[in-house]
Amino acid sequence: MPFAGLVPRRFIQLAALLALLTAQVVAALLPNVPALVATAAGGLALDLYLQYRNSAQLALLSKLHFDAAPRQLLRDMLVLVGLLRIDGIDPLREQAPLLVAVCLFHALHFACQAVAVAVRRTRRLPVVTRNIDTSALHLTPAPPRVLVRRPGHRLLTFSVPATIGLLATLITTNSLWGAIGVGTAVTLMLGGTAYLATWMLPRKRVKDDQVMRWLEKWLAEYKPTVAMYFSGGTTSAYQANMWLSTLSQVEGRPLIVLRERFMVQKIDATDVPIICFPKVSTMFLLEDSSLRMMLHPANAAKTSQVLRIPTIKHAFINHGESDKLSSCNPYAKAYDEVWVAGPAARERYAQAEVGVEDKDIVEVGRPQLAPIQPYSGAPAGRYTTVLYAPTWEGWDGNPGNTSVVLAGENIVRELLADEGVRLLYKPHPMTGSVDPRAGAANQRIMAMIREANTKRSGARPGAQDAAELARRTVELDKCTSTHFRQSADEVERMLLQGATGGGREALITEATVAWERAYWASFPEWEHQVITDARPAIFSCFNQADLLISDVSSVVSDWLSSEKPYAVANTSGMPEAAFRTGFPTVSAGAILTPTAEGVPALLESVRRPEKDRFTAARAELKEHLLGPSDPPSLTRFNAAVAALCRKADERRARMEERLLTAIPAQRGAADEVSEDTDTDPFDPESATSA
Template identity: 30%
Template sequence: MPATPRGATLRRRIRSTGGKVIRRFGLLPAGTPDGLGEDAALLGTSWPYEVLVYFADTTEALYQIEQWYDALRALHAEHPVVVVTRDSRTTRAIRRDSGLDVRTVAHYTTLDDVLGRSATKLALYVNHNPENFSCLRFGNLVHASLMHGDSDKLVTVSNQTKAYDFSFVAGQAAVERMARFSTLYDAHARCVTVGRPQLDDQLRLRATTPRGPLPTVLYAPTWEGGQPSAEYGSVATHGPRIVRALVESGRYRVLYRPHPLTGVRVAAYGDADAAIREYLASAPAPAEGAAHGTDTHRELAPAFAAADLLVCDVSGVAMDWLATGEPIVVTRPVGDAVIATSPLLELAPALRVDDLDDVAGLVERELTEDPTRAERLRLRDHYLGDTEPGAATRRFIEACERLMAVRDEEVARITAEYGRGTTNAQSTGSATGDEEGTR
């Protein structure tokens, strides 16, 4: 028997009520936004923000936007910024930790309504979440990808970059990487070099942090990645042996900084992470100076400030460390991860599983002889540009201002050529409606 209209309506109401209860009490699968938006209060209003940062993820991915807080606060001081989320838990965390204005928008139609009467010009994104397309639809904004790190991982040249009008990158190395590995993409026209604003405070803190009596080796691996081709992490294959060898040598203080997502896809990574933490917690302290330990600060700056040498994987941490000018050792993955040829990976000593028996000797040679220092300092400029504290933040703000000016010029051109009505609507027009657009 076909369902009656009344029965169908009842089922919809039950599903809607059940969904609200699930969202309200946080009974959602990890990574699923709760959709508890401020839509009712936002509909029919406008806002004063020139810049919108769209972050569709849940709290598990907060580390991706957290590293941009300082730069976004500096931008907000000159051009009002709002962070738009799809999850009320994420909103609370960002408001608490960043001090930025944050709005939770559950439905595309709400964003369409507000932007249609607001002066927002620029949208920024810190990842490639598929939900970004809910905001990328608005043709009256300029859209720029910031991402959450610059590295020689092939995932940094994802074809998804083409969805954005521009891509903010650290330095010329990133432009060359995009030009080489992204087909049909004009990297020289669409990449904007801004340096790494995140390094400004890191370098200031490092300059004022006293050195310990023993060299500190920072082991800062990446996670296992979302798929085998991006499995650059070394925690499960290298980690325990690296840490144990350096501690047992008695010559170094060891500081371990795990990636926040370690172990979410491959259990062996989580097991190795736990083993390293437990070992360092129980290992005898060095004869002089601070104890060995695990660093879980939200900010990378304290760990960088304390370290004299970095052991890391192919990741954004390697690029950021270049700013310090100090020695670096980069592991090589065991599995099927694809490694791009790059100046840094060709220069930095490679640590393979077969080399782990001599990891303490390798660290000793790099600290005492540092044979690649001069070339590494040249690479610093190539990868990061001007690393004088404050320079990158200024470049970031100026880049945002240029893109807003480009947007204004383009809107004026289209209005003059096609008429005012063509630029009034923020959206490029969706025939699918709110529910289709946000599923």
């Protein structure tokens, strides 16, 4: 296995590095000039290789406080010890200056590191933005990464001339070589430190209060009305990304509000302005802005902080609806409104009894489902395309969450046994993150699919199709990605990701459609696919598939917008009748047991629609889950936005009226006190007599 090979190599490299240092100690004490030269040069070369090519290998040594600085200092001192123990070099007249110069070099390294820390702090702004013109802040590119963020790389790289010079002196007993080498290293470190310090000058620095004043002015000019608020971990960005297309079409001025700095680059390409508030104190700048409401696609620990802003109304829109308990989280009652797709979710909240009142639930449909194509009848081609899209195992350990562990291999085996099936396997990206058994089963399923492909043969698309996919990939990457140099920090990215100029959403949509068309054309119609990348998206897979097999998840609800046949794996241990009653989203689909013996009959019902007994039920369930088709979901969504914004405006008007009423009353009370009390409040005697 690949992992089994990585562990020994890691320890072999670290052991070699430590062995060279140990051998250098012995060579310096003997002394043995050839051995000392070889071990010193070899140790530095291996250290440099690991720093630049595999720095993760050195993490263990850093945890032991034996990082690059003490390793290089030890190497330099051992060379000086060797010089002290050989003949031909005067210790006081020749070696002492070299010792002082080496110590100066290492002192400059620590000085450079202190400057680097100061520079990083000055470039860590109180907010991070994207799609907002930051030219008024006069932001500057980041300094070279080797100077500001990689002390080990910097020290070892600048040590090369010193080591070469000292080793040359060791070989020739001519101290001039050592002086030249160490002098060059000192000059490099001194020059690098001075160059890095220029980022501390006022023309390259932006003060926090200056940034906040600029942002306050931008908010006043842009006048945002509705924002999407998101906070989460590195793998949760998809929860926000699924709402980007809807947010870009909201009537008003949309905004995206984030809380984690790294999340700014996790959000997919969009024209919508993005602001990240790492600290809650800076986020309260929104209280006095024109922002009237926020949309929340997920619950997070930091959500409670933004709910404290009284001038903003909040709606929970979730990142998908299913029959799982997570779709009826009690936290939802903290929001002003809970927006759901259709009547089914309203009923779900009522049955869950988690404190969400019916009057606070608004049915808006699922606007982002518009790209999903409707059912067009039985498969027209030679192959029936089946999408198997299981969900992940979840946090609660319920065996019914995912079918991958108990049923996945059986389902895939039955599908692959049918020569007329083309399988698309798209597991949830978090599969195996909680239960290792799910990860292992996922790997076995992918191996089964790859093996099945080796047994199939047929004509493959030509080179022209592959070239078209490559061209479309480049075009899509240009639309959706911003390529940064390695040294770029968040300030430089803010500078490069300024105002988009508009129209980017349409370009991205067009490029995505063209890429998806080229992607599917680049594979033969008989070839099974394992899809683990973000592209193609799940909706694109929907449009390719004739049948969905999944678990109890939001994937089923979204699939129903097409009204195509589907099946759900029941690995919960519940009888089928109880399973259908407990999970209404499965009521219009076939149920597969862990043994998957129902797959052949399921495929027959897809190929011969007259045998499909769920056709009418799917149409009925679609409306129950997603709401009516007329008016369109986006229209209903915009109407809900407008209604909640009006509620925010009405509250602001009431608060202003109360404030205006309270101020005269307070002034009148103060006047009465001043007329009835003829005492000086700051005079102790007057206060006592009063």
